[in-house]
Amino acid sequence: MNRQHRRLAGECADLRERLADTEERVEQLQNTLQAVAREAGIASVTHPCRRCEQSLLLVRDGRIYCPSCRYGRSV
Numbered sequence: 001m002n003r004q005h006r007r008l009a010g011e012c013a014d015l016r017e018r019l020a021d022t023e024e025r026v027e028q029l030q031n032t033l034q035a036v037a038r039e040a041g042i043a044s045v046t047h048p049c050r051r052c053e054q055s056l057l058l059v060r061d062g063r064i065y066c067p068s069c070r071y072g073r074s075v
């Protein structure tokens, strides 16, 4: 392997490791979010907000809303 090839292989291994760490972190956050949502009386955490794309939409007391941009409507 030449030098550039070795460097790329190393970067690829780093990225794989970071991706695995990130996936684990996302799963932990999803589990935590579901538990916190339940305790806060939120019926469900749904799809990403199409308006701002900064948050998932929440359903609570018959309303669906975005906690980031405050978009909301009844369901």
Ligand SMILES: [Zn+2]
Residues within 6 Å of the ligand: 049, 050, 051, 052, 053, 054, 055, 066, 067, 068, 069, 070, 071
């Ligand atoms: Zn939004």
